[in-house]
Amino acid sequence: MATTFTARAALLDMDGTLVDSTAVVEHLWLEWAEPHGLDRETVLRTVHGRQGWQSMAILLPERDHEINLIENQRMLARESAETDGVVAIRGADDLLRALDGLPHAIVTSANVALMTARMGAAGLAIPELAVTAERVTNSKPDPEGFLLAASLLGIAPADCVVFEDSGAGIRAGLDAGMTVVGVGPHAPSFGPAHHVDDLTRVEIVPAADGFEVRIG
Known part of the structure; x- marks a missing residue:
């Protein structure tokens, strides 16, 4: 069943969400x-x-x-x-292009070098803002990374949508007070607000105050 909701910023995990590593x-x-x-x-x-x-x-x-x-x-x-076999999750490139010009960030447990290597191997553009391991004290499932990204973007946590695949990441997004879209077959068991098998099911449509997230 199709779902639509609004947000003002998108926060994206990398491994398992944008990149299959x-x-x-x-x-x-x-x-x-x-x-x-x-x-x-x-x-x-x-x-x-x-x-x-x-x-x-x-x-x-x-x-x-x-x-x-x-x-x-x-x-x-x-x-x-070692990046052999690292590929983009289906729909990741289109999602990143749709978010171009809208507030968004990667929030990953990888460091800068690993993020750069894997996003490059997958042929994906790295968003201007990336909250990597170097920028936080606490790893997911602590919400620190998501809260820092929201703060740097100047967006309230409640107005952010998180795209995540893992239990630790989904827990971090929920504890940050954000709407979480679980990505991939295992995500539903971790209790996200919404779920997609891959990112081809997500459409981003700019709106007057932010954007609509349409999940098909």
Whole structure:
């Protein structure tokens, strides 16, 4: 059933929302997890949507935080270098073009280098405003990144729409007081306000005070 609502800014996650990087993310994280004897399903359930150091802290709760920070930097470097198979989510390019000239931002757990590598590999333009790992203290599911993006755009959180795929990201958007559109097959289980299988189902139409989001 078609749904239409209004917003004044769009905040977009990257991995799983604009870019399909599942294969490389899961390969690298399962490789990292193997020496620790961690369960495959637990690892894959944990790592999506979070900064790497936080995933490590959840998976290895007794380990020193400084080790996680060091290993996260190594992981980010490998992720930035290994982009084979990284492609755009269907409809991502059209959505970004529709938002050109309207307030919008990427809010990602990736750092600048990884964001640039993956968006480039997927052939997608990077919005002028990007809230990356370097700009926040707390990783999703904390709402800090979304709230910072709204503040930098000068838009009230209640007037923002978030596009997210992961449980951590959807929780962050909801806790920020924003309307969340879940993207992809797993998103509905995390309780977004709306859901689409991919971004071809989303239409952005400029309006007098912001824009309409039409979900088909």
